[in-house]
Amino acid sequence: MEEQVVFEIKNLKKNFGELQVLRDINMEIRKGEVVCIIGPSGSGKSTFLRCLNLLETATDGQILYEGADITAPKFAAHEYRRKVGMVFQRFNLFLNKSVMKNITVAPMALNKVEKEAAEEEALELLSKVGLKSFAGAYPETLSGGQQQRVAIARALAMHPDVLLFDEPTSALDPELVGDVLEVMRNIAASGMTMIVVTHEMQFAREVSDRVIFMADGYVAEEGTPDGIFTRPKNPRTKEFLARVLKEEEE
Amino acid sequence: MALNFGDAFVNLMPKLMSSLLVVLQITALAFILAFVLGFLIALGRLSSKKALNAILLVIVEFIRGTPLLVQCFYIYFVFPALFKLMGMSISISAVTAGILGFGLNYACYMSEVIRSAILAVDHGQVEAGLALGFKKSHVMLRFVIPPAVRNSIPVFGNYLITMIKDTSILASISVAEMLLVTKNYAAKTFQTIEAYTLLALLYLIISLPLSQVVRILEKKLNHAKR
Numbered sequence: 462m463e464e465q466v467v468f469e470i471k472n473l474k475k476n477f478g479e480l481q482v483l484r485d486i487n488m489e490i491r492k493g494e495v496v497c498i499i500g501p502s503g504s505g506k507s508t509f510l511r512c513l514n515l516l517e518t519a520t521d522g523q524i525l526y527e528g529a530d531i532t533a534p535k536f537a538a539h540e541y542r543r544k545v546g547m548v549f550q551r552f553n554l555f556l557n558k559s560v561m562k563n564i565t566v567a568p569m570a571l572n573k574v575e576k577e578a579a580e581e582e583a584l585e586l587l588s589k590v591g592l593k594s595f596a597g598a599y600p601e602t603l604s605g606g607q608q609q610r611v612a613i614a615r616a617l618a619m620h621p622d623v624l625l626f627d628e629p630t631s632a633l634d635p636e637l638v639g640d641v642l643e644v645m646r647n648i649a650a651s652g653m654t655m656i657v658v659t660h661e662m663q664f665a666r667e668v669s670d671r672v673i674f675m676a677d678g679y680v681a682e683e684g685t686p687d688g689i690f691t692r693p694k695n696p697r698t699k700e701f702l703a704r705v706l707k708e709e710e711e
Numbered sequence: 712m713a714l715n716f717g718d719a720f721v722n723l724m725p726k727l728m729s730s731l732l733v734v735l736q737i738t739a740l741a742f743i744l745a746f747v748l749g750f751l752i753a754l755g756r757l758s759s760k761k762a763l764n765a766i767l768l769v770i771v772e773f774i775r776g777t778p779l780l781v782q783c784f785y786i787y788f789v790f791p792a793l794f795k796l797m798g799m800s801i802s803i804s805a806v807t808a809g810i811l812g813f814g815l816n817y818a819c820y821m822s823e824v825i826r827s828a829i830l831a832v833d834h835g836q837v838e839a840g841l842a843l844g845f846k847k848s849h850v851m852l853r854f855v856i857p858p859a860v861r862n863s864i865p866v867f868g869n870y871l872i873t874m875i876k877d878t879s880i881l882a883s884i885s886v887a888e889m890l891l892v893t894k895n896y897a898a899k900t901f902q903t904i905e906a907y908t909l910l911a912l913l914y915l916i917i918s919l920p921l922s923q924v925v926r927i928l929e930k931k932l933n934h935a936k937r
Contacts, residue, residue, distance in 0.1 A: 555839065567844060571845065
């Protein structure tokens with residue numbers, strides 16, 4: 462049986478002033494899918510992801526989440542976002558709060574979880590991301606990779622149905638990337654629906670069910686990881702992959 | 712002429728102490744008024760409502776562009792006259808005029824401090840709060856305003872010290888603050904040197920420890936931020 466459609470995106474367009482960043486995006490995301498979005502910088506990948514949790518407002522077109530039009534005026538964005546977690550490129554941890562508080566603040570305030578239960582779960586999540594002993598630490602004392610893993614734990618604490626990742630390893634030193642990708646692999650294996658904008662080709666190839674190649678505000682090509690990486694059809698995809706894979710070898 | 716500090720101390724100090732109370736009262740009330748008003752002005756100037764923003768900008772620029780002493784004169788002398796012209800009679804005490812004048816004036820300066828502190832909070836903090844499912848207003852209250860206020864505390868501290876010293880201008884609208892008391896004493900006793908020297912020392916004794924406190928606060932906050 463086909464899995465249920467989580468996101469249905471129809472003719473999505475986004476302009477920043479005169480600049481057309483998303484020209485016409487059509488896509489379906491199914492429950493449990495891990496979708497990686499790749500493409501050159503400026504292709505609109507991040508903007509697309511930000512449209513999905515309404516940090517950017519679509520200029521035109523529709524995004525349906527479980528059948529509901531989230532682009533409709535007066536849509537209750539804050540309630541919807543509780544079900545759709547987001548992990549940012551620059552982590553965006555709350556700097557004046559401890560790691561523990563970063564993770565528990567939203568469940569306690571929004572899901573009315575008791576403090577004790579929230580902290581217990583936070584510790585579980587922290588041990589999942591390999592940072593159990595860091596509950597009392599402040600973000601600025603952590604490395605980028607550690608901060609990003611806390612950010613993932615923070616997103617998971619809301620028990621989201623979908624997780625969005627906006628270039629989660631792009632701001633990290635190369636030696637810190639592995640731990641974050643490892644955590645993401647484990648989440649993917651648990652059946653979470655994930656949409657990941659990434660430059661990590663190896664990760665996209667190994668972990669995703671589907672790879673989407675974006676260029677110039679369009680979906681230029683999509684397919685299985687194997688299809689995209691070994692038999693790309695679109696010349697733009699070929700050119701892009703040849704360039705990044707060569708860079709990775711160097 | 713021999714200087715007689717002992718005499719001046721014994722006679723002037725009690726008067727200075729009771730006028731110090733007046734000064735502290737005015738400062739406390741004016742500072743609270745300035746903080747609250749400043750906060751509201753800052754929030755208004757940050758809102759997306761263009762008309763509100765424009766009106767507040769005009770008010771802020773007007774108040775920042777005229778001297779505090781003139782504003783106090785205006786409130787003390789002109790307001791009652793204007794009301795009289797309109798057939799109403801209000802009387803405003805010098806102390807009230809001082810509190811209003813200082814409160815309004817400092818509110819404008821403090822609103823700029825608060826506004827820039829709020830703008831200085833990384834937008835990523837806002838997006839993180841929104842992405843977790845907080846409403847916009849809750850994001851402001853939980854994740855933006857607290858660090859913004861915390862980061863402004865040393866500046867507020869310095870404004871408080873400046874305000875205490877500035878209250879001496881209220882002598883010109885007859886508030887019985889320390890300068891006026893000293894001036895009256897000196898005029899009566901001709902102990903000009905002693906009286907004004909004592910006054911200056913008293914201001915110093917008040918403001919030095921306060922600046923020290925501000926410095927310590929600043930260090931602590933910087934340390935906590937790292």
